[in-house]
Amino acid sequence: MNNKFTRRTMLQTTAAAGALSTIGAPAFAGPKVGGRLRMGLSGSNTSDTWDSRTHTDYYMITMGHGCVFECLTEVLANGKLSGELASSWEASADAKVWTFNLKKGVKFHNGKSFGADDVIASLKMHVEEGAKSAAKPIVSNIAEMKKLGEHQVQLTLNGGNADLPFLLSDYHICMYPAGMIDEAIAKGIGTGPYRVVSFDPGVRTLCKRVDDHHMSDVGGYFDEVEALGITDPAARTNALMTGQVDVIDSVEKKTLPLMKQNPAVQVLEVTGNMQYTFPMLVGSAPFGDVNVRKALKWGVNRQEMVDKVLLGHGAIGNDHPIGPANQYVAKDLPQTEYDADKAKFYLKKAGLTSLNVDLSAADAAFGGALDAAQLYQNSSKAAGININIVQEANDGYWSNVWLKKPWCACYWSGRATEDWMFATAYERGVPWNDTGWDDDRFQSLLLQGRVELDSGKRGDIYREMQKICSEDGATVIPMFANFVDGYSSKLAHGPDVGNLWKIDNARVSKRWWFA
Amino acid sequence: MFKIADIIIRRLGLGLVTLFFVSVLIFISVNSLPGDFAQEILGQGATPEAVAAIRAEIGLDRPIYERYFDWLFGAVQGNFGTSYARSMFAEAWGSTATANFNTVAQQLEPRFFNTLFLAGLTAVIAIPISLIFGIMAALYRSSFFDRVVNVSSLTSISSPEFFVAYTLILIFAVLNPLLPSLSNIHDDMGFGERFERTLLPALTLTLVVTAHMMRMTRAAIINLLASEYIEMARLKGLSAFRIIVVHALPNALAPIINVIALNLAYLITGVVVVEVVFVYPGIGQLFVDSVKIRDIPVVQACCLVFAAAYILLNLLADVMAILSNPRLRIPK
16 A cells, blocks of 8 residues: 555545535534434433333433333424424314324334324323322313324313423323333333333333334434433543443533543533522511512522532523523513622511521532522621521431421422423412412413413513512522533534433434434 | 351351341331432422322331331241332233333342352452462561552552542543443343453452452461461471461461451442442442332342341351361361
8 A cells, every 4th residue: 555645645635625624514414324322311210110100310201202202292402392293283262172183104112003092091191090190280181082083182171271282292291002001111112213122220221213213304313222320420421431321411510621621522501491499488487578588589699609509500590480491581581689788678678687597408409509508698698687507308308398498498490381380389379389479460470371372472471470470489599500411522413402401302312313 | 067067057047137137227227217218209299199199009108017027027938029119110010011120039139140240250359369469468578569569558448449440440441441431231241241341340349358358368477477386387498488378378367268258248238339430230229229219128138138148258257267277177
């Protein structure tokens, strides 16, 4: 072989380089099929199953919907709603009667055809006697499920809900084959782009691509998908840095600068709806007084918390739970900032010169909750507010502290729609309303927005609700935490990346490919 | 030999009593941790109704002594029950299930095998190294070699396990990509790949356990070197190496065997940190996972395995110590 550099080889190499530069960045090149995607994911448990009703941790959320199973609808990377197993849908004027048309020719992994019966059986799973489904509140609002044809279902709601198609994209509401749901849960039989080859709960899952999948033109590009449960963040980082996995979730913020130096690794960072909160029970003094709540809201240094607790990987909150991944987030509301004088002013208005309150916190609420509580203690001192930090046990935090102690630390992963978020934790009398806060105007707007199909009007309604929350609500929301994940430079994804959940709404296996 | 059989039977009997007390202790302590299985598995979603429903389903609403004797009754018949997590999804894992991991025993078996594999590989590396280095250190005591061996083994034993693990990962996986940093072994792997993936955790554990065994070997031998029969041997003009290996070592075996047994037991019961760092699916991870969600049947079974490992290895050490000592071997 002659290695001499001739004019001819010179021309060849430059031509190739030229061609490459005109093709452009690989991110915009078309998806390629093939390869084994290896993921190192947190949140795997030996108690994991293919029962999507019980999915709460990231590992099963990723392997469930969008990989082995599918939902009726899907929130795309750009935040728009699209059909996954439904091809189209329409609502009656009061958003009470919904008709879904289903895709034809879809098959489960065991060969059974997908149709209206499967939808009805899969929805009923969540409301059957003794079911422990997190999606029960959504499905129990459906009064009647009617099969109009093999590929058409009609859902009649108790109360109208304009968000129903959005709600049906929830990762709990996967579609199972009717009549063999037990078997499907045991073996992992869905309609998703990958079928289960082996499943060792808490350790490893291996899936293979389904041939001729109904969405093969828009997703499911890998030959195989392997997911390892890696709980230790350092082990996850090592695995990615040494090329043993292609994707990891939840990178430790401290190691980010090192990771960014590695050219084989990319960092994916998006601000979603994940929020760290401090809910106050309005039923216990002094939190019933709106001026005390305002004093506490003005007494927290939000930017400092983002900088020190999240190391800058987040955004400040404005005491309402609507985040950047929501459609109608009101960015123009006046921002509550750190102002000791204002806090003092509201304290005075409440008839107080100083305030002593207990704040219960543990790192079970969110990583760094105790640090955040200390920052809060420090910043509010200048306003005459003495926060006594009660360090609680991590074990049993959600049973013994949250909803029980007058003021505590908490987190919410947020919801895809405004109504869903408000209905989960802010509506009058719902079990997870973690403050007991109740406002007539807010409540009536909530019901109004729920049945409003006009997007412009909904925007106005939700804007006002966010304003009420921010000014009067009983939850201090100082910050939104970014999702920070890492992936191999060999992987490519579309122009947008979803911010509803970690790593592209947990749909890496469906949407990404090897460049 | 009659005496040894007698000792074994008596010790096994005592071992069973120990296991019983361990199981009572573990049952009580896991139950006295804040939060139970229902609350831990539901997390933020632990509404009183949901908690009550789960408790009723897996029988957590019954009094503690009733649950314990239920478990004990099954355990003495070799039935360690079903984990709470599995029984909560019983309808999903019922007759149609692939029968994988349905009972605690089935869940434990592959993990236990993995743990034994790691412990075995570590032992195969660590025991010869400690014996050889211990003997050499005794042979050349107070020499430069002795000091180097002492300082380096003390350094590795004084560093926390995770630190040793990360240092090895840095050297052998990141800077010189020779070995994988992940030890995610699974059933489809052949022996070669399994061996390669287990090597780094095994080396970590080797560094952690070697110092103890090596220093005991060295100390036991040096202790004997002052005795009269060694002096006699030296006066006969035997080489230093022969004196140590043929004359001193057989008499030093009892304490060495004891330390080896203790370290082997540690390799089976105490390697949770190394398992987590290397993502090695051993019994330790299962144990920690289960304590986290208060899955008492699995916790109980893991603890029994741990306790049994200690009891059996200690018994083995004692028996071997007796066999190695002619004065104890012959009953009076």
